[in-house]
Amino acid sequence: MSRLVLACPSLLRLDGGRPSLIGSRCAHCGEVYFPSAASCTRCLGTRLESCDLGSTGVLWSWTIQGFLPKPPYDSGETADTFRPYGVGYVEMTSGIKVESRLTSADPALLRIGMPMALTIVPYRWSENGEPVSTFAFEPSGDPVKEGEHD
Numbered sequence: 390m391s392r393l394v395l396a397c398p399s400l401l402r403l404d405g406g407r408p409s410l411i412g413s414r415c416a417h418c419g420e421v422y423f424p425s426a427a428s429c430t431r432c433l434g435t436r437l438e439s440c441d442l443g444s445t446g447v448l449w450s451w452t453i454q455g456f457l458p459k460p461p462y463d464s465g466e467t468a469d470t471f472r473p474y475g476v477g478y479v480e481m482t483s484g485i486k487v488e489s490r491l492t493s494a495d496p497a498l499l500r501i502g503m504p505m506a507l508t509i510v511p512y513r514w515s516e517n518g519e520p521v522s523t524f525a526f527e528p529s530g531d532p533v534k535e536g537e538h539d
C-alpha cells in the first residue's frame with residue numbers, strides 16, 4: 390500500500406485511516422481555532438493547546454468554485470483541465486466553522502444544515518509523481534452526534 394501524502398499534514402490527524410481535523414483551543418478562555426493559532430484573538434492569551442475537532446459537522450454555507458483559483462491554490466490544473474468543486478463552511482460540533490472543499494459540485498445534492506463527514510480526496514500530483522491528497526467534507530447520512538468533540 391502506498392503511503393498517503395497530504396497537502397496539509399498539520400491540519401489533520403489520521404487515526405487508523407480515519408481523518409479528524411486538528412485545531413487549537415485557548416487554555417484561558419476556551420476559544421477554538423482552525424487552523425491552529427499561536428495566540429487568542431478573543432482574550433490575547435498565548436497558551437493554546439492542540440484540539441481534535443472531530444470529523445463531522447453540518448453544512449453552514451456553500452458555493453461552487455466555478456473557475457481555477459489564483460495561487461496559492463496549487464492543484465496543478467490549468468484553466469482547460471479545471472473541474473468545478475464545491476466549497477463550504479462546515480460547523481463542527483465544537484461550534485467552529487471550518488472552510489473546506491466539498492466532495493460534491495452538484496447544487497442539487499447540497500443543502501444548508503445537512504450532516505457532513507470528513508474524508509480524504511485526491512488533490513494533485515507531487516514532483517515525484519506521487520498522488521497528494523487533501524481533506525474535504527462529503528454529505529453524510531449519519532446524524533451528528535452530540536459530545537463527539539473533546
Ligand SMILES: [Zn+2]
Nearest residue numbers: 415418429432
Ligand atoms: Zn482566549
